[in-house]
Amino acid sequence: MALAAARRLLLHAGSRLGRREAVDGARRFANKRVLVETEGPAVMKLRNPPVNSLSLECLTEFTISLEKLENDKSIRGVILTSECPGIFSAGLDLLEMYGRNPAHYAEYWKNVQELWLRLYTSNMILVSAINGASPAGGCLLALCCDYRVMADNPKYTIGLNESLLGIVAPFWFKDMYVNTIGHREAERALQLGTLFSPAEALKVGVVDEVVPEDQVHSKARSVMTKWLAIPDHSRQLTKNMMRKATADNLIKQREADIQNFTSFISKDSIQKSLHMYLEKLKQKKG
């Protein structure tokens, strides 16, 4: 209930802000964690420092921004990128999955599902400009896009690394991975929790193109121009044909998936694994 109210408030605030900036001629709208520019090809920038983790608030703002763009018939495509230097997204927020209660886990997972379904089945053309590290849920965001351009920086890695955290990628993460890189590569990468360098990601098909870091945005724009030249109705029907079965697979068992997540993440052994992983992240600094 509280979240629904927050969502209504954010939507309202978002549209007020959008109107005000449009009057200023700025053609953009923003909430705290997501900035959307609609001048030229629309660009959605995640800005949830330090690492663009997908907290509940961030997921909510992301979903609302996407909804606003979907409702604007003049917007046919969106470039998804990050404002945090060196990080595309660190994925799901570990602090939403650690040390909370089952009701919180259920609420969080519902919102993860919601964002995924919206992104994966969007009628808009989605191009990701991957300008930093993109593990797990970060990779998931990129995989939802129709085309992925990644910056050529060996420090940036991408992949579904859940198994390294002692957790398991849910079936719909797995399905999308299989759809993108094929069964054998997905099976190996999921078990090993592989984080691919840009060159490896290109080779295996996790990304479509790797370009010098200073060209990642211009390349994403030129890709968008090419895709915008395709008639919307035929491209959308084709996209739907390719993705519907995967999305439907989750839609028909959303509640069960929430229950599975909640009971899995609540287990002592899983909480212990997450604790150890968080400690490892802390120690890396020291």
Ligand SMILES: CCCCCCCCCCCCC/C=C/C(=O)SCCNC(=O)CCNC(=O)[C@H](O)C(C)(C)COP(=O)(O)OP(=O)(O)OC[C@H]1O[C@@H](n2cnc3c(N)ncnc32)[C@H](O)[C@@H]1OP(=O)(O)O
């Ligand atoms: C029968 C089977 C049943 C199965 C049922 C299945 C049910 C489903 C199971 C659960 C599925 C969950 C799916 C999970 C998906 C995810 O996305 S999990 C998140 C995975 N993410 C990561 O592993 C990334 C971890 N982070 C990093 O590797 C690095 O932080 C970085 C992104 C490469 C950036 O490095 P750097 O710039 O050096 O920054 P840091 O110093 O490491 O980090 C800064 C602070 O940010 C904190 N942080 C980092 N990542 C996260 C995160 N994902 N969530 C929350 N917080 C994060 C980090 O701890 C630092 O914090 P401080 O120390 O407080 O500053």
